[in-house]
Amino acid sequence: MKINKCLILWVALMFLTACHHRTIKQSDTTLYYNGDIVTMQGDAPQMVEVIVEKRGKITFVGDLKTAEKQFSQAHRVDLQGRTLLPGFIDPHSHFGMVSNTMGQVNLNSPPVGSVTGIEDILSAIKAYKINNDIADGEWIFGWGYDESQLQEQRHPNKREIDQVLPNNPVYLQHTSGHMGVANSMALERMQVTADTPNPEGGNIDRISGSNEPNGLVQETAMYPFVGNMLQILASHQAQYFEQTQDYYAKNGVTTAQDGMTDRNALAFFQSQADAGKLKIDLVALAGFSDLDENLKDAELKWKTYQNGFKVQGTKIIADGSPQGKTAYFTNPYLTKVASCDHDCKGLPSLSQGTLNDLFVTAYAQDNQLFIHANGDATIDMVIAAHEYAAEQLNQPLDKDRRTIVIHAQFVRPDQLKTFQEYNMEPSFFTNHAYFWGDVHVQNLGKQRAYFLSPIAAAEELGLKYTDHSDDTVTPLDPMFSVWTAVNRVSRSGQVIGEQQRATPFQALKAITSHAAYELFDEELKGTLAVGKLADFVILNQNPLTVGPMSIKDIKVVETIKQGQTIYQLLESAQ
Ligand SMILES: [Zn+2]
Incomplete structure (x- = not known):
């Protein structure tokens, strides 16, 4: 847990941008001041002038005058009017599934991604192969496409995918999780042909007027493709x-x-x-x-x-x-x-x-x-x-x-x-x-x-x-x-x-x-109180005071876990 990421991050950032308020810690105590420090205690918003972290825990919450006296040796962090809150606690998501998406091309439409048509899907998967140096014959996976959000209002088909990636098996998972599209090499690898009957509870979609699969596999017909994908992703x-x-x-x-x-x-x-x-x-x-x-x-x-x-x-x-x-x-x-x-x-x-x-x-x-x-x-x-x-x-x-x-x-x-x-x-x-x-x-x-x-x-x-x-x-x-x-x-x-x-x-x-x-x-x-972990998030604006419709534009500037910076937004992006 106590990895000193700050030093590494600081050195890395030094080459990119001036690290505005982080310096290497001289002391085991850090005093944060000059911002909206919201404790999240009680039934209504409470703000304090200062919070002090010592060896990963909160050691003081209160006013600047007392803090300066009590912690005169502390390293000081000027929040420059930003907002400090307890670090966010995720009440429910799927870390493992998020992790799986790290090995897949993001094919979501706005606001989650930027795909608005089949061309976008094709250029994204092609770019993924090039950028990640993926050899011919290796599987390429995508996730999150939604045909109802595409200009064409239909699924991509195997021939379109073949045109950009003829030498890799490709499987693109639909946003619903109930279907997906494979290209010719992927169908071949999973032994899905014109002679393959539809499995019970599933559908292998065909090119009209023939038995030849068009790439779309639904429900139980998609299971072998998903099973193969999860197995390959698990190894990473x-x-x-x-x-x-x-x-x-x-x-x-x-x-x-x-x-x-x-x-x-x-x-x-x-x-x-x-x-x-x-x-x-x-x-x-x-x-x-x-x-x-x-x-x-x-x-x-x-x-x-x-x-x-x-x-x-x-x-x-x-x-x-x-x-x-x-x-x-x-x-x-x-x-x-x-x-x-x-x-x-x-x-x-x-x-x-x-x-x-x-x-x-x-x-x-x-x-x-x-x-x-x-x-x-x-x-x-x-x-x-x-x-x-x-x-x-x-x-x-x-x-x-x-x-x-x-x-x-x-x-x-x-x-x-x-x-x-x-x-x-x-x-x-x-x-x-x-x-x-x-x-x-x-x-x-x-x-x-x-x-x-x-x-x-x-x-x-x-x-x-x-x-x-x-x-x-x-x-x-x-x-x-x-x-x-x-x-x-x-x-x-x-x-x-x-x-x-x-x-x-x-x-x-x-x-x-x-x-x-x-x-x-x-x-x-969950709150800023003495004795709790020094888990903080610093935001560029205060959600309690901005216009309600602007809340979604607030940026995370820095994330601190037990006193250590684990994320910091580049100054140029702030
Ligand atoms: Zn869930």
């Missing part, structure tokens, strides 16, 4: 580990999450941590299919950081996504649902019985649960499982277990009240208001859509809600999440539920103090 895991941390650090995140981790990845993360390779903290949620095996594994130390890594609890997936119409609701969708004729409410991923058993097993061992649940009918099932397990085990319903409902996007007001009674907490996903808000209004009607990820209602009940990106589903960027929570503006400009708009302070609590609480880290992190 260690190489992408540092890049992935840099991406989190660049976004001001000092504690990242891997939101569903299998046993191999748990072992890999711990090995990286033990080798001193973590610059930030990493929290994993173990996958529920391994629950029994994990609970028997004496090597697994739950809820305890070991060299910056901890396994906090278990992740359960209880339904699908609202935009994919696979989230489970008590009332039907208002638009056509694939392979459903009437009363289409979506489906849960697990039966009530299975969910009940998982809760009993986890609660019996005091294992913290994080349950992916989007629709209100699924949330009813989660509440029922909680009640069942508490009764079976003869435990109080409001025991401090902090069961977290991940997404909780279409939670009802009565369910929020139950969360409060049972000490359960929601982790919301307000980025949906921007990315799919318009779609939710069509599919679910205004009443349900406008109550999505209701921070204002949760605040009224005193819940410790968080707000996440679910990266790779939407970009990690915490300032963007604050922007969506505060504005709730959709792609088309529609306000998705004005009454549920968060204040900027509430939106910041959702990625600092509340996020620490949901991970049982409130003694260590």
